[in-house]
Amino acid sequence: MAVRRILFLLADLLLLNAQLCTEIPNPGLLKQIDAGNGLVVGLEPTGNVFMLNGEDWLYLAGGMQHVSVGISGIWMVDYDKHIYRLLGSNLEKVSESFEQINAGGNLFVAGVKSGNHPMCLSSSEFLAMKPTSSVTWTVMSGTMKSLSCGLQGCWGVNTAGSVYFRTGIEPQRCQGTRWEYVPNTFSMIDVGSDGKVYGMKKGGDVFYRDGITDSKASGTRWTKVNNINARAKHLTYDANILWLITQDDKILRCQM
Template sequence: MKVYQSVLLLFCCQFLYTLALDCSVMSGNLKQIDAGSGSVVGVNNLNEVFVLIDNVFTKISGSLKHFSVGPAGQLGVNQANNIFKFQSGMFIHFPGLLKQVDAGGDQIIAGVNMNDDIYCLNMDANNKWPSSTTPWVKLNGKLKYYSCGPYSCWGVNRNDQIYIMKDVSSNACSGSNSFKNIPGLLSMIEVATDGSIFGVNFQGNLYQRTGETHSKPEGTDWISMVACPNGHKHEK
């Protein structure tokens, strides 16, 4: 989520019928922000890296264009598309090349490279690294952004078309290995660690997917939400 004057963190106790969220304004400027597993991280226009500590965004050592946090750990990519994992208080180079990485799945890593090729890494390979190899699994298709939750992964392509990968698990990050198109157009999409799905279109409008369950991960409808008064944007 790109924020020019301030960082907006969305604190939502429950989704009311009005779909309005109670927002708190946080001081700071970030071009991309992510939250998961109790942590909030982000990067600014200078690719400086920040972590929210005691309600203050604290700069940590490193340079990243995209930073993700979740059950799979804290992972990011730099301008050269190198992948880094935050371990033992420092960023350690992780095998592979991605322009966008996601840590929100059930200890699996997912992302897309500079050619919009889609990759994922199963839990065992992620958790055993660096003592073992990292056999990235390439998925069929092309996406510009890819995000995973506990039982499904969602992505959008260059035409803003939306796709879901079902049957994803910690030991089968490729899921059904067949993407299903979901009606609608979004320029960016994120799956929360509880399975909730949110997206932003090219006009900066925010949407949430409704009706998603473990047995029906694709859900039923998109519902418009009111959060940031000046719209929403995500760094591409």
């Protein structure tokens, strides 16, 4: 594993319509990448978690199946379905029986419990957390295989690939009010801290959600991103940067 390499290895340079993608070092072979609040984390199939720090990927933890970073910090789920959050260099165990976690909400955390049950941790619960203290999760209703949250709310994808937006979410009332169906099918959705939304098809095509406003938080239509000459197997977005793990295991940093 090469840990220290130059960040911007110029392998795949694409400059079309002011969009620029550069390949960056891979700490191994990442299966997941997540960006939020100015940080980028990655997960190897072996369960090792890394954080991008300048030119280096820094090792954070092992034995994990999912990782998320955002306003609420860095959170992980291990192979035994236990949730942890990273406090300094220490992992604090939070809850059990979760498949996926998302730290992108506005001082609230969302996750999917075993059985595809979406849950959330309100801002009051999150801010009151102390090491070894128990927390109370709130049911969001419905069934989802994954969640991604931003300042304007949460997006969910169910096992059939159908996409939904959760309306009425507030930090103190993170469960929201209802799931609004958003036509199209995707294998995953990711929301940036600025509220922009990207989706990935099963075949690796990437789409952007147009028309997101304060009055229409779910947007109006999906637009294919045609200016990236790569098929993705995982994506994440934050602060005008789209990060991709390609199907040939490259990591691309795309200025959007």
